[in-house]
Amino acid sequence: MNSKQLFIIGASMLASAVGGSAFGQEKQDQYIQIAEIEIDPLQIDAYKAAVKEHIETAVRVEPGVLVLYAVSDKNDPSRVRVFEIYRDIDAYRLHLESEHFKRYKATTEIMVKSLKLIRTDAIALGAKAK
Numbered sequence: 459m460n461s462k463q464l465f466i467i468g469a470s471m472l473a474s475a476v477g478g479s480a481f482g483q484e485k486q487d488q489y490i491q492i493a494e495i496e497i498d499p500l501q502i503d504a505y506k507a508a509v510k511e512h513i514e515t516a517v518r519v520e521p522g523v524l525v526l527y528a529v530s531d532k533n534d535p536s537r538v539r540v541f542e543i544y545r546d547i548d549a550y551r552l553h554l555e556s557e558h559f560k561r562y563k564a565t566t567e568i569m570v571k572s573l574k575l576i577r578t579d580a581i582a583l584g585a586k587a588k
Contacts, residue, residue, distance in 0.1 A: 492541055492575075493538075496572040497570060512562035522545040525542065528540045
């Protein structure tokens with residue numbers, strides 16, 4: 459099993475552990491993607507702080523942001539994956555225009571060596587109510 463498969467399985471398990479009713483039934487209009495990010499190894503701690511602040515803000519203030527999980531490869535912390543679920547494409551577009559997202563992008567621009575966005579479709583997402 460490769461790291462992508464492990465990430466997807468892990469993200470699904472994490473979603474089921476902390477999610478809530480947002481996952482009860484997958485909706486076809488949800489916008490779901492995985493961001494694969496390579497971070498400059500010398501800036502991992504600064505990146506972690508920036509992504510943590512960004513995610514906490516986005517989830518708190520944007521109703522259309524349903525899930526944002528950032529994880530790093532245990533054997534290579536410079537390889538980060540972000541699992542993202544938005545209510546729909548409009549919520550994703552609003553997220554990209556938010557001040558906190560723009561601040562995150564400006565702050566992390568010099569830290570990110572590569573970024574690949576992978577659009578996905580939900581197969582099964584499960585969660586327990588908190």
